Amino acid sequence: MNNSKKLIILTVLFTLVVSFVFTNSSVIAQDRLILATTTSTENSGLLDVLIPPFEEKFNTRVDVVSVGTGKAISLAENGDADIILVHARAAEEAFVEAGYGVNRRDVMYNDFIILGPASDPAGISGMEDAGSAFKKISETSSPFVSRGDDSGTNKKELSIWSGVGIESSGNWYIETGQGMGASLNVANEKQAYILADRGTFLAYKADLDLEILVEGDPELFNPYGIIPVNPAVHNHVNYQMAMAFVGYITSQQGQKIISEYTAYGEVLFNPSAIKPENIE
Amino acid sequence: MLMEYIIQALKGAINLIFTLDPEVSTVVSTSLQLSLTSTVLAAIIGTPLGIMITKFDFTGKHFLNTILNTLLSLPTVVLGLLVFSFISRRGVFGEWGLLFTMRGIIIGQVLLILPIIIALVRNAIHDVDEKMYKTAVSLGATGTQQFRLLLSEARYGIIGALITGFGRVVGEVGVSMMLGGNIKGYTRTITTAIAMETNKGRFSFGLALGIILLSISFIINYIIYYFQSGEFK
Numbered sequence: 001m002n003n004s005k006k007l008i009i010l011t012v013l014f015t016l017v018v019s020f021v022f023t024n025s026s027v028i029a030q031d032r033l034i035l036a037t038t039t040s041t042e043n044s045g046l047l048d049v050l051i052p053p054f055e056e057k058f059n060t061r062v063d064v065v066s067v068g069t070g071k072a073i074s075l076a077e078n079g080d081a082d083i084i085l086v087h088a089r090a091a092e093e094a095f096v097e098a099g100y101g102v103n104r105r106d107v108m109y110n111d112f113i114i115l116g117p118a119s120d121p122a123g124i125s126g127m128e129d130a131g132s133a134f135k136k137i138s139e140t141s142s143p144f145v146s147r148g149d150d151s152g153t154n155k156k157e158l159s160i161w162s163g164v165g166i167e168s169s170g171n172w173y174i175e176t177g178q179g180m181g182a183s184l185n186v187a188n189e190k191q192a193y194i195l196a197d198r199g200t201f202l203a204y205k206a207d208l209d210l211e212i213l214v215e216g217d218p219e220l221f222n223p224y225g226i227i228p229v230n231p232a233v234h235n236h237v238n239y240q241m242a243m244a245f246v247g248y249i250t251s252q253q254g255q256k257i258i259s260e261y262t263a264y265g266e267v268l269f270n271p272s273a274i275k276p277e278n279i280e
Numbered sequence: 281m282l283m284e285y286i287i288q289a290l291k292g293a294i295n296l297i298f299t300l301d302p303e304v305s306t307v308v309s310t311s312l313q314l315s316l317t318s319t320v321l322a323a324i325i326g327t328p329l330g331i332m333i334t335k336f337d338f339t340g341k342h343f344l345n346t347i348l349n350t351l352l353s354l355p356t357v358v359l360g361l362l363v364f365s366f367i368s369r370r371g372v373f374g375e376w377g378l379l380f381t382m383r384g385i386i387i388g389q390v391l392l393i394l395p396i397i398i399a400l401v402r403n404a405i406h407d408v409d410e411k412m413y414k415t416a417v418s419l420g421a422t423g424t425q426q427f428r429l430l431l432s433e434a435r436y437g438i439i440g441a442l443i444t445g446f447g448r449v450v451g452e453v454g455v456s457m458m459l460g461g462n463i464k465g466y467t468r469t470i471t472t473a474i475a476m477e478t479n480k481g482r483f484s485f486g487l488a489l490g491i492i493l494l495s496i497s498f499i500i501n502y503i504i505y506y507f508q509s510g511e512f513k
Contacts, residue, residue, distance in 0.1 A: 010503055034380060043480045048464075065380060065461035066476075079369035080379050181479045204481040234369065236377070 027135040031060040033241045036081035038152055038221075039179055041224070042066035044130030044268050045167050046261050053257070054248045061243055068179075073178055076227070078237035079234035085249075087152040088226045090159075101227035104208060105245065108258050109223040112156055114214035115184075116142075116193040124193075128216040131164040140234060141172040147183045148175030157195045160219065184208060197222060202253040202264040223272065226250075268278040289487030295495070296488055297495075303464075308492060311469040314382060315450040318389035322397050323442050330401025330441075331430060348402075351395035356454030361387045364458055385469075388455035393445035400444060404437020405430060436508065443504060447491040450497060 007258070041047060042064055051062045065075065069086040076084045077100050085107065086092060095101045116124065116134055122142040137144050146168065147154040159166040173193060178182045180200040181263040187194035188208045214220075226249055228242035248254050250273035257273045259279055270280065296304045333344065335512050365371050367378040367387070378384040408430060417463030431438065453471040462476055470493045477486035 010507065040480060043476075061466075063380060063461070063463040063466055065463060079374070093458065110380065179479050181481050200481075232285070236369065 020259055026275065031058070031238065031241055033060055033062045033083065033238050033245060034065060034081045035062055035083050035085060036065045036067065036072035036075045037085040038069050038087060039066045040087075040153070040197045041085060043181075043203065046102050046258065046269060049261060050249070050254065050257050053253065056244060057248070058241065058244055059221075060244075062245070067151055068252040069155065072197060076139070076229050079229065079237060081229065082238045083228045083245060084225060085226045087222055088155045089223060089225070091155060092227060093226050096227060096247060100230055100233055102230045103224050103246060104227040104247055104265065106272045107224045107226050107249055108255075108271050108273075109221060110198055110269050111215065111222050112220040113194055113198055113212045114193060114220075115187065115196055115201065115208075115210040116213045117209065118211050119191075122193065125211075125213045126216055127214050130160050130181055130214055130219045133142035133214045134160050135164050135166060137168075137193050138166050138168070138172070141170065143190050144168075145174045145176060145183055145187040145190065145192045145194040147180065148177045149179070153180060153181075153195060153197055156220075156222070160195070163219075168268060184210070198266075199263070199268045202266060202268070206265070224269070249273070252280055285484050285487060288484035289491060290465070292484050292488035293423060293491035294496075295490060306465055307468050307473050307489070308496065308513055309469055310382075311450060311471070311493070312455070312496070314385055314389065314469060315446055318386050318393065319442055319446040319450045320464045321386065322390045322393045326394050326397035326441075326445075327401050327431075327438060331405050331427070333398065334402050334405040345402075345496075348395050348399050348461055352399060354392070356392060356452045357458065359392050360455045360458035363391065363455070367459070379459065380463060380467060382460070384459040384469060385456050385467060388459045389452070392452065392455055393448050397441045397445045400441030401434070401438055404434040404441065406430045407437060408433045408511070409451070437439065439504065439508065443501060444499070447497065450493065 004073075005261070015191070030163060037047070041064075047064055051064070054060075055062055059102075065081065067075070069088045069091065072081070072084045073083045073088075073091055073095050074085050076095070077098075082158070084095075084101070092101075092104060098103050104127070114124065114130060114132075122133075122136045122140045126135050127133045127136075146157055158168070174186065174190065176186050178186075180196060181204060183194060184196060184200065184204050185207075188210055194210070201208075226245060226246055228239055229235055229237045231239035249258075252274065255271035255274045256279050258269050261268060270276070282471065333348075363384070364379070367373050367376070367384055369375075369377075369379070378387065405429070412433070413426070413429065416426060421429065453473060453475050456462075456467070456469045457472045457475060460469065462468050462472040468476075470489050474486045474493075475487045475488065477483075
């Protein structure tokens with residue numbers, strides 16, 4: 001028994017020492033705001049520079065939960081988030097329409113791109129219309145990777161297919177059900193076409209044998225909106241802090257941080273609450 | 281290409297450990313706090329239950345044992361979903377606000393390893409020499425004395441059960457991700473960070489975190505093994 005006691009004491013001591021060495025004392029009980037957002041936003045690193053000034057100014061802690069757009073919206077509908085930052089305009093409008101969200105604001109935008117192998121079997125390189133490019137891919141039955149995960153990117157892809165009246169199914173259509181990064185890897189292995197957000201592509205670029213074939217179509221515009229959860233539906237949500245965050249992210253300060261943020265040597269997001277020429 | 285990742289990861293891990301990268305240290309301490317708390321709680325609940333299942337006869341014992349063995353193959357994501365549906369704001373326990381907190385993760389992790397600990401303790405108790413136990417009982421050992429005898433005779437098996445439970449929680453990602461939300465500086469654990477880094481395409485950083493996780497697990501197991509074997513001297 002003596003040794004067992006020693007054993008327990010030593011394990012506990014080791015843990016305490018490790019915890020002590022590693023503990024970061026930054027977590028102090030404060031006001032808490034739960035922000036549900038998309039993986040692409042968090043993975044871009046933008047939130048790491050955008051959120052700290054807000055936390056300091058309002059002495060609050062912003063807890064970022066990053067999931068797909070579909071999941072973020074359903075978290076908010078359940079009342080498990082205070083505010084969402086997502087990119088799927090139609091779904092956002094339905095969310096507000098149903099009364100779950102209030103005071104939606106445009107925050108920023110970036111764009112989607114169509115990637116594919118350099119050999120370009122469907123011959124879409126340089127096309128300006130995403131819909132026609134998709135049409136060619138399906139006509140030639142060239143392999144196409146879809147995320148199939150109800151994310152904002154997936155919703156956009158499906159809306160392009162339905163826009164040109166094509167049913168996206170068949171041997172050539174591969175649904176991964178996974179995130180952007182994992183899907184890019186699948187497309188790379190299969191040398192398939194894929195719709196991706198620019199930020200994630202830039203992060204993966206070094207490991208991919210895929211090229212940007214179509215870009216610049218207004219259809220590929222990718223706007224992000226911020227929506228606080230309606231306190232009339234979920235009375236526990238931190239609505240006051242959520243509105244403060246809307247105010248911050250659409251303010252001169254917030255918009256400036258967005259416009260100046262670069263990763264992989266490129267600007268990833270363009271502010272849209274305030275026009276660039278009006279940002280001081 | 282693959283070798284390159286592994287070499288990069290090894291370098292990265294060593295670098296992260298020696299520079300005491302603040303983000304990594306927070307993640308490591310969160311992981312340790314969570315898995316140790318969960319293991320201790322599951323041990324406190326599970327050990328007596330494991331002993332009771334072995335030592336008492338009751339109807340439906342076989343069925344209960346089969347259920348227990350079945351639960352050993354419970355996928356973490358399924359358990360995560362189940363607990364999620366209870367602690368989400370729309371769930372039965374929604375008003376307690378447990379989702380996306382450490383407590384939420386601990387609930388999930390305890391439920392995850394409870395069957396493991398009960399089943400392994402059951403096996404350990406089962407293996408204790410029946411004759412000795414009966415002799416102790418015939419010599420008039422009280423209930424507490426019987427309990428202590430069992431504990432001390434089955435201690436290796438019980439410690440083994442706890443180590444297995446700890447290993448399962450420290451390495452699981454489904455429950456932590458779903459109930460904790462991978463919140464930076466709060467509920468981000470080593471495993472959810474690995475999942476995220478992989479998503480970001482930072483494979484070698486993810487591998488580096490994996491190496492750190494295994495190193496910590498190694499140290500804990502080494503200490504336990506050292507003291508276990510020390511008892512033979």
